Each structure stands twice: as structure tokens, then as C-alpha cells.
Amino acid sequence: MSTHKIPESVLVVIYTAALDVLLLERADKAGFWQSVTGSKDTxxxxxxxxxxxxxxxxxxxxxxxxxxxxWGLTNIYEIYPVWRHRYAPGVTKNTEHVFGLCVSSDVAIRLAPREHLQYLWLPWQEAADKCFSASNAEAILQLPKLIKV
Structure with missing residues (x-):
């Protein structure tokens, strides 16, 4: 069984009806804020x-x-060199599929401490500005157009 990550992941923009967006600060890269992301297990x-x-x-x-x-959006991007060691040798690109998740404004957040240091809610434009990932920022900027009410 391979211990390498699969270069196929999801990006989930979690937001409220008021279009506040949840951002998480990475534990392995303090100051790097993002939405929920993660690779397929299989x-x-x-x-x-x-x-x-x-x-x-x-x-x-x-x-x-x-x-x-x-949201029917797929991004293909270059894996940051700092994280390439997690993938099989020679893998440099990742395919990311984008979802949106509308939650209540009082939803309880329980962080995985090995993955994230803290979280915050920001209005969608500010959240996009705070993301380190261009594809994450772009997904958040699409939020008003993509949500289905």
C-alpha cells in the first residue's frame, strides 16, 4: 500500500447565508489561511x-x-514544492474539485489540532484576500454567483 497522497483533492468553501466564509490556519505553515481541503483516500x-x-x-x-x-469547478495546479514530498516521485500537479457548504452562523467548529491552529469567519471578499492559494481565493470570489438559494 502506497503512503503517497493521491493528487486529487477537494476544496470546500464553508459559508453562511450572510456570505461569511470560514478560514482555517494551517498548522504546518502558520499564516497560511485556507478553506477545507484534502486529498482522496483512494x-x-x-x-x-x-x-x-x-x-x-x-x-x-x-x-x-x-x-x-x-460547484462543478475543477482546478489543476502546481503542487507547492514544500508539499511535493507527500506525493509519488515526479508528481507535480494536483486536480482539485470545488464544493460549497452553507451552514448556520452558530455552527460549532472543532479543529483538528495537527492540521489547523485556529479559524475565523470573514466576509467573502476579505476571506478571498486572506487565502494563500489562488484557486481558493478564486472559488471564494465566485461564491455570490455559485450559490443556489
């Missing part, structure tokens, strides 16, 4: 299953209790 794991699992692991939120939407 190549056959469905995108939606990965999104549900990663949201639960990183925030403690049960995505099945809320409105998880597949």
Missing part, C-alpha cells in the same frame, strides 16, 4: 465522499446536515 473515493470526510475531519461539521453543493 482513487475510487467519490468527490462528494471526500468533501464530507474532509469537512468532518477538519472542522467537526457533519456536511450531511447542511447543503453541500458541487
Amino acid at each position: 482513487v475510487n473515493e467519490a468527490w462528494q465522499s471526500t468533501a464530507i470526510r474532509e469537512v468532518a475531519e477538519e472542522t467537526g461539521i457533519d456536511a450531511l446536515q447542511y447543503d453541500l453543493q458541487d
Whole structure:
């Protein structure tokens, strides 16, 4: 069994009806803020299953209790060199599938301490500005157009 990460991941933008967006600060790279992200556990794991699992692991939120939407966006990006050692030799690109998750403004957040140091809620434009990842920022900027009410 390979211990390498699969270069297929999800990005889940968690937001409220007021369009406040949840951001998490990475434990392995302080100052790097992002939405929920995570790789598939197996190549056959469905995108939606990965999104549900990663949201639960990183925030403690049960995505099945809320409105998880597949935004139909896929990004292919260069894996940051600092994280390439997690992937098989020669893997330099990752495919990321984007979801949105609308939650109540009083939802309880339980961080995974090995993954994230802290969280904050910001209005969507400010959240996009704070993200270190261009694809994450772009997904947040699409929020007003992508949400289905």
C-alpha cells in the first residue's frame, strides 16, 4: 500500500447565508489561511465522499446536515514544492474539485489540532484576500454567483 497522497483533492468553501466564509490556519505553515481541503483516500473515493470526510475531519461539521453543493469547478495546479514530498516521485500537479457548504452562523467548529491552529469567519471578499492559494481565493470570489438559494 502506497503512503503517497493521491493528487486529487477537494476544496470546500464553508459559508453562511450572510456570505461569511470560514478560514482555517494551517498548522504546518502558520499564516497560511485556507478553506477545507484534502486529498482522496483512494482513487475510487467519490468527490462528494471526500468533501464530507474532509469537512468532518477538519472542522467537526457533519456536511450531511447542511447543503453541500458541487460547484462543478475543477482546478489543476502546481503542487507547492514544500508539499511535493507527500506525493509519488515526479508528481507535480494536483486536480482539485470545488464544493460549497452553507451552514448556520452558530455552527460549532472543532479543529483538528495537527492540521489547523485556529479559524475565523470573514466576509467573502476579505476571506478571498486572506487565502494563500489562488484557486481558493478564486472559488471564494465566485461564491455570490455559485450559490443556489
